[in-house]
Amino acid sequence: MKRTAHLFILALLSTHTACAQEPARRQRTSAATSSADPSQAARMQTLEQQMRTLADEVALLREQLNELRDAKSSARPSDDRILLASEHLAPGVLPVATPAPAAVSAAPPPTPQLVQTQQFGGASSNAKLLNPDISMIGDFIGTVGRNNVSPSRSLELHESEVGLQAIIDPYARADVFLSFGETGVNVEEGYVTFTSLPAGLLLKVGKMRASFGKVNTIHNHALPFIDRPLVTNNLVGGEDGIDDAGFSLSRILPAPRDWFLEVTGQVFRGDSSNVFQASRRQDVSVVGHLRGYKDLSESTNLDLGISYARGHNDIGSAFLTNLYSADATVRWRPLRRAIYNSFLFRNEFFWSARDQLSPFSFLETQHAFGMYSSAEYRLNRRWTVGGRFDRTGHATNAHLTDSGLSAILTYWPSEFSQIRGQYRYGHLAVAPNDFSNANEFLFQFLFVMGAHGAHPF
């Protein structure tokens, strides 16, 4: 019963609309056939007049709507809004008083994704809310070739680094980087930085990469090479380097002639890879760093540093390792062509003095030296070439010296992904006067998602 009633109503409605359409159709045809009729022309004119007034009203209403929207989002009194002589019109709309229908049809925005809206203030607060900035960097590495001394896997998702960064309160911010490797999870860094201390002091508390030289402070994905220099592996703790829990205090020092001088002092628990090991609570390690920087010109600058680290090593509490380093970097990047061309030349030198047991004289100190020298040149927006020379002794046996040469080619599809290839030759010592040659080709795919992190300098 109900169903038939519905059907009946539907039928009624459809006939009604059909009837309504009928006169309109008739009108249109008659207008087209007998346009010469004077009474019709007059009617057309009045209709046009009506259309125009209607269009004017629509424009007025739209303006009012915009004003309301402005007032709502700005939350400021309307007299505070400053307006110059011009009116706001969508791009492409002529300011001349053309017939309104044309203006209406020209209104759609140029692209569907980016709607021409307007907003005053408050944008950042509602976009991010209070979540930290989250980013994830995937680092996929493949290796082919021969290396009998320290072979790496053929293919691996070497690291997935999750970054969580946020401002904690008016006095501090925090940065946490979790590194998911093939073998497990590691807090690569996790520290709070107190930014509002007196006397220009900057305090970091947590786990962090120590300010020991340059390469030790750089995360894997930000390196200009796929691997780390041989000297890092031999003298400064390998891939993780000196990365430990503790305090870091730094301050910019006054310096003449526009030099930037910064001193950093750090105290750590004393556990960092195979460099330092704390067997007692007191076995803390310390790191000191002095950095000098100067702009030689607008596009060229010089970056120098000396560092010192001291801690107890894996033999025992009585055995110390002292590390010294010096680094020098020259950068060139013309400001007008910053995204196309740049050049960087970096040298780092390391000295290691490690106490250890000796078969001959019970206790000995091994003095090993290592260095690397690297250069990179950005050819254009997408391509960068680079090279690196390595030479380093072994921390436990200074008579064993490894050397290496690398050539690196990097391609950037965008700012958020990177494809890199590296040819690596190694002349690696296995015993005094016994070397093994390594010839390898490494390739890497890096991808970044989430928050746009700052570019390391």
Add this chain to the structure above:
Amino acid sequence: MPHTKICNTIATSQLPARLSAIAAAFALLCTLVFPAAAHADTKLRIITATTDLASLAQEVGGDKVDVESIARGYQDPHFVEAKPSFLLKLRKADLLIVVGLELEIGWLPPLITQSGNPKIQVSAPGYLDASRFARILEIPTGQVTRAEGDVHPLGNPHYWLDPENGLRIAKGIEDKLNEMRPGDSTYFAERYASFEQRLKQADERWEADMKPYAGRKIVTYHRSWPNFAEHFHLNVIGYVEPRPGIPPTPQHTVELIAQMKRENVKIVVVEPYFDLKTPNSIARATGGLVVVLMPSVGGEKEITDYFKLFDYDIAKLKQAFDAVH
């Protein structure tokens, strides 16, 4: 070296003594409060992210302020390097004015943190985000992904290229300066009133200059010009970049040339920090012209302030429009 000496003395002393020494030093540092040097007669030190904001701050602040910009006018403001030399300026700043909308996300956050200057930390009284005052365009709606390139989820950050926004920002700066130096508020109010009057006059001139070209279609390299195009009634129909921040690709260039021919577009606007190779080939293929417009004060030597920026760009555009027709 002083720091190595300190480290050595710490390291070689007795262990418990070392720890207590560290604790004592730490406590000392935490309790040390240096007297805040707030002399009313000294100039307010303002650092801005870009030269345009510096020019606006100078207009309002006059000789009561010292203004310096981090980025240069001919530099891509997305890709400024976080050089330590900027820290020397930031650590002494009383006020930091930023463009916001994530324009400086690649370089400014670490500088602010490392400056160790509590006054200019994000949301501190000495941190001013100019985008709060401006009319923002191209705020993406719906899903935002980087398939769209380096999109700015908060809207297009090149908003200073609309004189109305310039005025709004100047007003915001005036309010901030009043708050920081209430004693000079009449001075700032006079400066602002004068700026407003001059800008209104200048805008009438610019509008008149651009009126014959209203509704004309142009192509730009990057999405730097929506506010400019809106104010001066230009119609940006395409971009040399296939997506924001993605370098030109052959396929996109071919499509763009076809579109320009179809719609009879002759002008390719390029920012001074982009390569001219692709724009030039587009201009050759369409019989058009490449115009290098300056998005910022200081892009050319003669562009010394906010007024000259529009003078320069409008003169260049007029010249180009006249040349292609």
